[in-house]
Amino acid sequence: MNTPMEISEPNPTIQPEISTDQNGSVPLPDPVPVPEHNSCPKFSEEKFLVSVEVCLKASSTARAEDVRIAVERMLEKRSMSYVDGPIPVPADDPFLLENVQKICICDTDEWVDNHDILLFWQVKPVVHVYQLSEEGPCEESTGDGQLSSFNEWILPAKEFDGMWESLIYESGLKQRLLHYAASALLFTDKGVNPFLVSWNRIVLLHGPPGTGKTSLCKALAQKLSIRFNSRYPQCQLVEVSAHSLFSKWFSESGKLVAKLFQKIQEMVEEENNLVFVLIDEVESLAAARKAALSGSEPSDSIRVVNALLTQLDKLKSAPNVIILTTSNITAAIDIAFVDRADIKAYVGPPTLQARYEILKSCLQELLRAGILINLEGSDNFVLPNYASLKDKLHVPELEESVSINLCRQLLEAAEACEGLSGRSLRKLPFLAHAALCNPYGCTPSKFLRTMIDTANRERPALPE
Ligand SMILES: Nc1ncnc2c1ncn2[C@@H]1O[C@H](COP(=O)(O)OP(=O)(O)OP(=O)(O)O)[C@@H](O)[C@H]1O
Helix, strand or coil: CCCCEECCCCCCCCCCCCCCCCCCCCCCCCCCCCCCCCCCCCCCCCCEEEEEEEEECCCCCCCHHHHHHHHHHHHHHCCCEECCEEECCCCCCHHHHHHEEEEEEECHHHCCCCCCCEEHHHEEEEEEEEECECCCCEEECCCCCCCCCEEEEECCEHHHCCHHHHCCCCCCHHHHHHHHHHHHHHHHHCCCCCCCCCCCCEEEEECCCCCCHHHHHHHHHHHHHHHCCCCCCEEEEEEEEHHHHCCCCHHHHHHHHHHHHHHHHHHHHCCCEEEEEEEECCHHHHHHHHHHHHCCCCCHHHHHHHHHHHHHHHHHCCCCEEEEEEECCCCCCCCHHHHCCCEEEECCCCCHHHHHHHHHHHHHHHHHCCCECCCCCCCCCCCCCHHHHHHHHCCCHHHCCHHHHHHHHHHHHHHHCCCCCHHHHHHHHHHHHHCCCCCCCECHHHHHHHHHHHHHHHHHHCCC
């Protein structure tokens, strides 16, 4: 059995097994994270490869290649700095205006410190063109009124648009996951001999409830479907609820597993198809096995768990599958399934910095939607991020602006939310709004005061 790689920050239960450099930091792979257009990363020593994602309009029928060339040309003409976020579609380019919904620069933060910016001459943009699928989930029902056993999406899906950006973690967790999955796909695609170099395509995210594990799996699948779309023009995500596989009628469960994997196998046989299988709450497999052993469940259940594990082992050998799993169990995870996972990451509750950034994004969204009224009058009012707070908060009191006062309040709110999960944090602004005496035309400052009160009041019992 391979030794799993722990790619999260150290946590009390599982020690990282990845090597560190002399400074004790985890070395990142060489700066070649993004596949080139032929899905093969190209080393560029002088320049940083920066991903530029271009989303086509739903109505567009333009060839992705033509759009890519047009965007590359547009970027070449501009002497711009590269920071994460959208850039406007040029008004003087009718072709791009007609076909492109948005252009987004991604992941520059992994190359620069928070205060630096990348200038155009330091960057080689890697343009990825994609169109969102609007089909929605295709639910597979069991036909007898029970829970469906799986959902299926065509990726990249409209539902998952913006999910990656909305998930905020410190210490580059998202980037490391993306690098590992991208490397695994590249090794497979290049036919690296697994007996000589061993790797795997099973990812396990574990941690307390509401920390965004399921969302992170879906967002990762979406990202990879965009980054690898020239190698894999079709991409699907199959979400399996481990719970629903263990139906009351265990004799049915065996059939469900067989049906599910037959379907996945068919998808995988198409070599241009990239398939993600997401299994939530894998610990329920262990629970079913344990219950069967103690005699409190029919022994059928152990057969179902074993069938599932066998099927997963079979699937593992297919080059175009990535298996994503989540578990809420943070302590000793010792189920047979987990041993199979190669990439394990602990996803914990948000730290102060992440809480600040999550609440900041909530506040910005309420300002954008006009729920809060910005007294500074600017349409593009942007609050500073956590990293630049230190400098901002040290200005003399006389020079203090409305935005600096807001930062202080936001920081206070983030401190008041210690111990809350990301899910609870994203609910807090709604609860605060409902608690306002006058919910119309509230200022951000008044809103933040209410949010701090709400956090203090609700913290012990905030629903997950
Ligand atoms: N770190 C985070 N940054 C931003 N949003 C977050 C974060 N963590 C959780 N959320 C929010 O919480 C929601 C719920 O997360 P999700 O269901 O993926 O968590 P989970 O860990 O899988 O929970 P569970 O284990 O209970 O199923 C997300 O859609 C997101 O809005």
